[in-house]
Amino acid sequence: MPSDQPRSDRPRRIGYVLKMYPRFSETFIVSEILAREAAGEEIVILSLRAPTDARFHPELARVQAPVIPVGRAASPRRLWEIWRGAMADPDLAAGIAATLPELVEAEAHDAEQALEVARLAQEHGLTHLHAHFGTLATTVARLAAAIAQLPFSFTAHAKDIFHRDVEDADLEQKLADAHHAITISEYNLRHLRARFPEATGRLHLVRNGLELERFPYRPRHGIAEVPRVLAVGRLVEKKGFGLLIDAIAALRDRGATMTADIVGDGPLREELAARITQRGVEDRVRLLGPRTQEEVRHLLQEADLFAAPFVIAEDGNADGLPTVLLEAMATGIPCIAADVTAVGEVIRTGETGWLIPCDDTDALSTALLEAAASPELRRLTDAARALIEQEYSSPAQARRLRELVEAGRPVGEAARPAAPVPTTRS
Known part of the structure; x- marks a missing residue:
């Protein structure tokens, strides 16, 4: 009643x-x-x-x-x-x-x-x-x-x-x-x-x-001899995971060895698996499937670098500011991300990570190499954590x-729809 x-x-x-x-x-x-x-x-x-x-x-x-x-x-x-x-x-x-x-x-x-x-x-x-x-x-x-x-x-x-x-x-x-x-x-x-x-x-x-207490800061004191790259998201076009696979192959061709773990599931799983085979990087790139937030948190602690190689999809869809990128910055893992929509608000080259052009495999592979060899990782990740604490806290x-x-209208005073409009379904 x-x-x-x-x-x-x-x-x-x-x-x-x-x-x-x-x-x-x-x-x-x-x-x-x-x-x-x-x-x-x-x-x-x-x-x-x-x-x-x-x-x-x-x-x-x-x-x-x-x-x-x-x-x-x-x-x-x-x-x-x-x-x-x-x-x-x-x-x-x-x-x-x-x-x-x-x-x-x-x-x-x-x-x-x-x-x-x-x-x-x-x-x-x-x-x-x-x-x-x-x-x-x-x-x-x-x-x-x-x-x-x-x-x-x-x-x-x-x-x-x-x-x-x-x-x-x-x-x-x-x-x-x-x-x-x-x-x-x-x-x-x-x-x-x-x-x-x-x-x-x-x-x-x-x-x-973010509930920052769930993402403790652990800065990297060094990068492994074979750096391990982590990427997380739905396996859809706008995440750009195909570029990461290509970048790992390009690094191999340049004589540099890195591995990559891609976490998530989605409609492009089979296509990405085929791309891994086509590029001959089955020993370097793994599709780990979906993981819980807790599992992703552990993976963030264990990996050396985080990659977010976003692209603008053919249908115009582009990522906003994925939560997992904020989580990565909070935990102290060095981040490389492509410059789409709002990503430049948090990833700033020379300040909080490496911001690269969208849809650019060469830029991605070069940034991965630079991050793995950078002597300034602690300064960058300290700044990244500080930014997340300042602007992205749950309270x-x-x-x-x-x-x-x-604010504004009192409870119960709702605007009346003015006229029929087309509905947009999702």
């Missing part, structure tokens, strides 16, 4: 609307929720899809928030029952009436899940909805917030900004209706404010946070997120 307590007097309770939870590759969401809970906020997680990953990170056990699956009707009868149930509540019925043109125009599952999220928000006393990625989750959160007469916000990362399938009209409408919108880097913030100038006041920078992230929720 809905609470009789006036909306403005209710304790704040944040509903996280996520496409899928938990998701093995989205450790930054778990870290964010843990930080907000540690700061005293109440969180409820609403998952629009059932998880499909076979492995999960142990940090999930620390999350206190209940996880509520938001189902999708398997029959027209079930869909009608959801609509009828929502219409039976006067508050939700008023919200449905106000958003009816958009609900009719929306994808059937989006409309249905928006109704269900609105009902669950009322049932669980939620005062604000927040989504990650400006695609499916934000589509549903925006409609649900309008129905339930709640404010909503969302965090934009990378694919939901730069992919060629992102529709400007859709993202612009979401920005216009949001209580506030967040992005994770200065690069993204400048890009979005230039692209959507009317949303400038609603767009805010909140960097991803600071949680404080800023709370400030944004508490």
Whole structure:
């Protein structure tokens, strides 16, 4: 039953609307929720899809928030029952009436899940909805917030900004209706404010946070005779792992020996395995498959160098600022990364690591050699750790997120969607 307590007097309770939870590759969401809970906020997680990953990170056990699956009707009868149930509540019925043109125009599952999220928000006393990625989750959160007469916000990362399938009209409408919108880097913030100038006041920078105590600093006192390079991420085009394989082969041809371990899984696994064979580096490059955060932390401690050879994918997708690069910098491993989007905000040649041109195998192999022989590793990694401590701590992230929720419109004053816009699915 809905609470009789006036909306403005209710304790704040944040509903996280996520496409899928938990998701093995989205450790930054778990870290964010843990930080907000540690700061005293109440969180409820609403998952629009059932998880499909076979492995999960142990940090999930620390999350206190209940996880509520938001189902999708398997029959027209079930869909009608959801609509009828929502219409039976006067508050939700008023919200449905106000958003009816958009609900009719929306994808059937989006409309249905928006109704269900609105009902669950009322049932669980939620005062604000927040989504990650400006695609499916934000589509549903925006409609649900309008129905339930709640404010909503969302965090934009990378694919939901730069992919060629992102529709400007859709993202612009979401920005216009949001209580506030967040992005994770200065690069993204400048890009979005230039692209959507009317949303400038609603767009805010909140960097991803790390639990720094989980990533103790261990500077390298020397590099092994055969340096071991570590790379971590989903096996997708934008990570550039094919360039790392080529760089290890190029170093062999130059008479230098390095090995590389690539951690992760994804659609390019077979292609990368074939590339390893084609380049004749089966004895030097290993595909280790997916690993938990704890396992990656140990690998970061054991490796000599960390490589992040990002590229801009054919579909326009580019990495934002991967959490694992921040984790690597925190632990004291020397980092080499390609200059895409916001990477230059943390990797600065001669200061915190080696920033190389995008999609350049020669630059990558040369930087690996330079890093392995550098007499200044301790100075660079000290500076890298200091930067992470200063700008990427979880407590600071949680404080800023709370400030944004508490600023501006009071709880319950949500912007009404103005007109039907195309939905963007992820």
